[in-house]
Amino acid sequence: METIDESEVSEINDAGVTDPVKVGHTAMVDRDNRTTIGEILVDNPRMSCRDVNVYYGDNHAIHDVSLDIGRNEVIAMIGPSGCGKSTFLRCLNRMNDTIDICKVTGTITLDDEDINSKKIDVVPLRAQVSMVFQKPNPFPKSIYENVAFGPRIHGLANNKTELDEIVVTSLKKAGLWDEVKDRMDQPGTGLSGGQQQRLCIARTIAVGPEVILMDEPCSALDPIATAKIEDLIDELRQQYTICIVTHSMQQAARVSQRTAYFHLGDLIEVGDTNTIFTNPRHKLTEDYITGRFG
């Protein structure tokens, strides 16, 4: 693992903490001044990213993002459209590999192992860091098969009984069991939007990941379904680390402990969610959360 030495850390802190006024008053800072403000580091992180850059062909989508993701925390990533928050999220389990022209540089570690290295096999990585997508995307198969797919391909269950147990436990954890226990053999696509999304979460839980990445999981759902998912996220935090990308600042405020604000490919400000929303230090963050743009 590549550790950053003390001087680097203090530099980052300097930029944010010692001179907040100067930075805060520059609405349109140029790129060189966009050093991340706030506490990018946490104790004993589950994942940590250092100097992550993402390029789509010639387009430099993410610039030098460094961020730690702690254990059993929900970290929300917010920012206007096209700011790179989803792209960054997809770096965390190498989903960007599926895009030919996408190139990711920098170090991303999961429990001290560099997952951005070419040597890492993405299959076990994605079993540890699994993803829930924006639009509920259950497989057009039965509810049971949807959840059983992950354990089956990874060989997590030795027999049918074990598999059944994993499926039931996962559905219970996702808060869907009571609603679907009588119709496990019906297609997952026949559920309502919110149920589909919880099914997708159950499918993710079933592979026993350590980190769950959620890319705007509620943007296609109504407020009631959203509330259920948010409650669920809060419960899941006991066991998993969750990174959630969201367009809704209220959602970020409700579910997360830490918030990261992205702007045009830069990580502008990271910090305790309460602090970010009540006392943003960077002008861009303040403008965004007060609804001046975005």
Next chain:
Amino acid sequence: MSNTASKSGNKARTIDIVYAGLRKRKAAERRFQLYGKLAIGLGLLFLSLLFGSIVANGYTAFVQTYMQIEVYIDPDRIDPEGKREVKELSRADYGGLVKATLRDMFPEVQSRREKRQLYRLVSTGASYQIREQVLQNPDLIGQKISLWVPADDEIDMLMKGHIDRKSAEEDRRVKDNQIAWVDRLLSEGRIEKRFNTIFFTAGDSRDPELAGIWGAASGSFFTLIVTLLLSFPIGVAAAVYLEEFAPRNKFTDLIEVNINNLAAVPSIVFGLLGLAVFINFFGMPRSAPIVGGLVLTLMTLPTIIIASRAALKSVPPSIREAALGIGASPMQTVIYHVLPLAMPGMLTGTIIGMAQALGESAPLLMIGMVAFIVDIPQGAFDPSTVLPVQIYLWADSPERAFVERTSAAIMVLLGFLITMNALAVMLRKRFERRW
């Protein structure tokens, strides 16, 4: 104040202009729809003309004139030594028996010329029919048996009204005395039209009344089986690799362009390729369905690959992401999710490709499947022909009776094609998915 007035005045004018132009717009709309209806009408008209003429020409081929004769299986002719040996029995002069029977039926016929005309009432197939019976049951020798045998194709044509009795005798193939004999048999109830089983069960023949499409249909069947077994797996594998795994670069672009080119290559070229490579180089048998199937595979592959790729493309990326997002390997993603969802589209493309292959004749001419083959092929290595080539061969034959058989064979081929295409449409409808 004046500002609002002019504004409202403007508004009124806009609406006036809209109304003024409305009639013209609607007329244009109607005209536009009319063109479409005309185009469809024209298409349907030609289609019904085509089907109408084929059916009108061909439906009579499904019946055939049969004649009842009472044959005395003369032991002196068939088995003079009385050994009942199969070898002897199968070589015996059954034609002579038929001739003798006919002479008995019409004792007044004396001159050689008239006798020859008399013998022409019955198909040469009659003697084979008697031989079959005798070989099956040698006890028939010495008995008199009553048989319905196919009439000669000229008599068949006369019975079906394709020969005009009123025309001058020298202008028609059936002479006056033959007509008189037929009329007498008709009044005795010894001649009638029956369902033409020969047409559906026999191979090709020089005699129209003995010619059938079963040989060609079997040839088509074996050819298509070979084509399907080769082109489906190869096509699907190529499509899956290109669509799901291959990197996008100049080389794959080149492959894509060439697949599209291949789809546009005239089919006769594939025939020449088959002749040069499969027959001349690899020494495969001439006129065999295996070679035909190989050639048609080359022809069908682009169709299947293009259809399969389209089917794979239509599977939403969210399904792939869902599987990849929980750690499925690319192959597991494809096998468990993408392929099953794309399969109906792939099958539709394959059926359409097969229908094309079934109707193809040009490349098969080049590899010798145009030969005159009487035997019904028993496998992919036996010489055979295929339905469209059989149609081509019969269309070339001068006998009037082959005209209706050509049309009948076309009807059978069209029946297969319509069934296959209907199946493709049904599959598409049945498994159509909305995302």
